[in-house]
Amino acid sequence: MVNLVVEHLKYRYPLGNELALEDISFEVKKGEFIGIIGENGSGKSTLCQAIVGLVPNFYKGAYGGKVLVKEIEVAQSDVSEISSYVGIVFQNPFTQITGSKLTVYEEVAFGLENLGIPREEMIKRIEESLKLLRLFEYRHFNPFELSGGQMQRLAIASVIAMKPDILVLDEPTSQLDPQGSEEVFQAIQDLAKNGMTIIIAEHKIEKIASYADKIILLHKGKLVDFDTPEKIFSREDIEEYGIVPPVYTRICKSLNVKNEAGFYPVTLEQVYYELVKVYG
Numbered sequence: 256m257v258n259l260v261v262e263h264l265k266y267r268y269p270l271g272n273e274l275a276l277e278d279i280s281f282e283v284k285k286g287e288f289i290g291i292i293g294e295n296g297s298g299k300s301t302l303c304q305a306i307v308g309l310v311p312n313f314y315k316g317a318y319g320g321k322v323l324v325k326e327i328e329v330a331q332s333d334v335s336e337i338s339s340y341v342g343i344v345f346q347n348p349f350t351q352i353t354g355s356k357l358t359v360y361e362e363v364a365f366g367l368e369n370l371g372i373p374r375e376e377m378i379k380r381i382e383e384s385l386k387l388l389r390l391f392e393y394r395h396f397n398p399f400e401l402s403g404g405q406m407q408r409l410a411i412a413s414v415i416a417m418k419p420d421i422l423v424l425d426e427p428t429s430q431l432d433p434q435g436s437e438e439v440f441q442a443i444q445d446l447a448k449n450g451m452t453i454i455i456a457e458h459k460i461e462k463i464a465s466y467a468d469k470i471i472l473l474h475k476g477k478l479v480d481f482d483t484p485e486k487i488f489s490r491e492d493i494e495e496y497g498i499v500p501p502v503y504t505r506i507c508k509s510l511n512v513k514n515e516a517g518f519y520p521v522t523l524e525q526v527y528y529e530l531v532k533v534y535g
């Protein structure tokens with residue numbers, strides 16, 4: 256079932272000279288885990304904002320084409336109407352935290368109160384999402400007493416608690432250490448397995464290689480490719496887009512180890528699988 260359609264999306268910021276997004280089209284099915292990659296300034300954050308309707312409803316500017324979330328056209332809808340279907344975790348957790356709640360617990364409750372969720376269901380969801388992001392023991396802390404990584408996890412917990420059909424995350428692990436990033440990716444993967452559609456802009460190529468079903472490769476506001484990690488990272492021209500493929504892909508390329516479909520492996524497991532075929 257398709258639950259996100261982007262059609263010929265174009266956008267220029269009010270003070271921008273060039274298009275930040277230029278003729279972007281793709282479709283995402285329910286429960287898919289989609290990575291967005293591209294060098295700095297390629298349009299990842301802008302695309303995330305357009306999927307949730309902040310572009311063009313909050314960031315004005317020149318807009319063309321369509322974004323349909325569950326068949327609702329986001330540019331024509333209130334951000335509040337869309338917010339029960341699609342949630343966003345911003346690149347900087349400080350922009351996400353309300354700043355008005357005294358505890359981590361209340362911070363997560365805030366979004367749910369706005370959605371009018373019944374009290375019992377609310378308590379259940381708050382506890383579930385705090386536990387999933389390993390924040391339950393910090394529930395009585397002031398959000399501003401948290402470390403950068405904990406605050407980032409709180410931003411994710413607050414959005415997850417709202418159970419959006421589509422969860423958009425813009426570099427959600429930028430403040431996290433390797434273990435923290437791994438935990439967040441695993442938590443997000445579980446959500447995808449339970450049917451939540453995940454769209455994540457991320458510079459951590461190895462993580463995207465292991466977790467994404469498909470990758471959107473952006474360059475200067477254009478969609479260069481939308482395909483599986485194996486196909487994207489096997490592109491001969493990938494480095495021209497400022498992307499360094501996963502180390503496993505680079506090793507396999509230098510050894511000319513390809514999978515049956517003719518693409519280079521992108522994860523350790525895939526390398527192992529190919530090598531066992533050769534060496535037994």
Ligand SMILES: Nc1ncnc2c1ncn2[C@@H]1O[C@H](COP(=O)(O)OP(=O)(O)OP(=O)(O)O)[C@@H](O)[C@H]1O
Nearest residue numbers: 268270271275293294295296297298299300301302
């Ligand atoms: N508020 C704004 N006003 C004008 N131009 C903007 C604004 N925000 C972003 N841009 C421009 O739009 C383009 C895309 O920016 P965007 O932030 O989407 O890139 P990104 O891929 O998220 O980069 P990064 O990897 O640094 O997060 C860039 O050229 C940027 O300068």
Ligand SMILES: [Mg+2]
Nearest residue numbers: 299300301346
């Ligand atoms: Mg960005």
